[in-house]
Amino acid sequence: MSLPAIRVSALTKRYGGLQALAGVDLEIRQGEFFGLLGPNGAGKTTLISALAGLVRPDGGRLEVMGHDVVADYRQARRALGVVPQELVFDPFFSVRELLRIQAGYFGLRADAWIDEILEGLGLTAKANVNMRALSGGMKRRVLVAQALVHRPPVIVLDEPTAGVDVELRQGLWQFVRKLNEAGHTIVLTTHYLEEAETLCGRIAMLKSGRVVALDTTANLLERFATHTLHTRLAQPQIGVALGGRADEDGWVDFAFDQFAEVEVLLARLREAGAGLQEMRLGEPDLERVFVEVMQRA
Numbered sequence: 602m603s604l605p606a607i608r609v610s611a612l613t614k615r616y617g618g619l620q621a622l623a624g625v626d627l628e629i630r631q632g633e634f635f636g637l638l639g640p641n642g643a644g645k646t647t648l649i650s651a652l653a654g655l656v657r658p659d660g661g662r663l664e665v666m667g668h669d670v671v672a673d674y675r676q677a678r679r680a681l682g683v684v685p686q687e688l689v690f691d692p693f694f695s696v697r698e699l700l701r702i703q704a705g706y707f708g709l710r711a712d713a714w715i716d717e718i719l720e721g722l723g724l725t726a727k728a729n730v731n732m733r734a735l736s737g738g739m740k741r742r743v744l745v746a747q748a749l750v751h752r753p754p755v756i757v758l759d760e761p762t763a764g765v766d767v768e769l770r771q772g773l774w775q776f777v778r779k780l781n782e783a784g785h786t787i788v789l790t791t792h793y794l795e796e797a798e799t800l801c802g803r804i805a806m807l808k809s810g811r812v813v814a815l816d817t818t819a820n821l822l823e824r825f826a827t828h829t830l831h832t833r834l835a836q837p838q839i840g841v842a843l844g845g846r847a848d849e850d851g852w853v854d855f856a857f858d859q860f861a862e863v864e865v866l867l868a869r870l871r872e873a874g875a876g877l878q879e880m881r882l883g884e885p886d887l888e889r890v891f892v893e894v895m896q897r898a
């Protein structure tokens with residue numbers, strides 16, 4: 602077994618009366634594209650801040666590429682690139698200056714690599730523009746660039762696509778995917794569950810500072826989610842009487858686990874004279890899984 606990229610054991614953190622992390626255990630392997638999901642306040646940012654050494658945990662251990670985040674801070678920090686949620690910049694520097702300064706913090710001169718990152722993130726044309734003159738989406742790309750300057754093997758992105766338009770989001774994902782293919786471990790938090798579903802191989806769901814689900818994305822989809830049969834009926838009230846749920850667009854939806862249930866349901870609809878006009882199947886998606894996991898936990 603190779604060294605895990607991130608190892609979190611029995612991690613706790615309290616803010617006054619609030620238990621932000623209530624004993625988190627998590628191991629993320631090298632090369633994974635890992636999703637960290639949870640509702641607002643679940644503890645995702647606290648966990649990431651602890652990894653980056655910005656928040657001191659009350660108990661437990663954290664390692665990045667085998668380096669203890671507290672005892673071996675410099676090595677652990679070097680192995681990690683964090684793209685924070687908030688956009689905070691010194692407005693007087695240009696994009697390139699900012700990246701050079703960041704490289705300097707790690708004792709590096711990285712001009713060729715900076716050019717490569719700028720290119721990959723579509724920032725080349727903005728290299729000499731001052732930060733204050735960039736749009737919000739462009740600033741977010743610079744945050745990503747900043748996290749990559751020291752070529753960290755592990756990259757953590759805390760809601761990188763909040764408030765980012767579709768085109769930019771796709772470009773960003775393309776770039777992050779490439780980094781993952783090149784061997785970087787990626788940890789992503791997002792509230793866009795569709796993105797997590799397509800990108801992440803494994804997912805942890807957090808609620809109130811605890812891991813309440815941890816599995817491959819495929820297993821989570823299979824284990825928790827049900828399929829849906831969407832029907833359009835001449836007599837929708839009959840469908841509802843048979844256990845369907847009417848949605849606002851006039852469809853009646855039935856949830857089922859086994860396809861054999863669909864046969865029975867269709868027979869019942871016919872017997873009752875519901876008048877089936879149209880139907881389609883809905884695959885399980887991560888959003889349903891998420892809702893279900895959060896309700897059960």
Ligand SMILES: Nc1ncnc2c1ncn2[C@@H]1O[C@H](COP(=O)(O)OP(=O)(O)OP(=O)(O)O)[C@@H](O)[C@H]1O
Binds near residue numbers: 641645
């Ligand atoms: N510096 C702080 N002082 C006091 N309470 C804090 C502090 N930072 C976080 N908290 C609280 O700890 C809990 C976990 O917050 P955290 O930001 O880690 O959640 P999150 O999962 O990242 O949420 P979001 O999805 O909204 O970003 C919240 O209840 C939050 O209010």
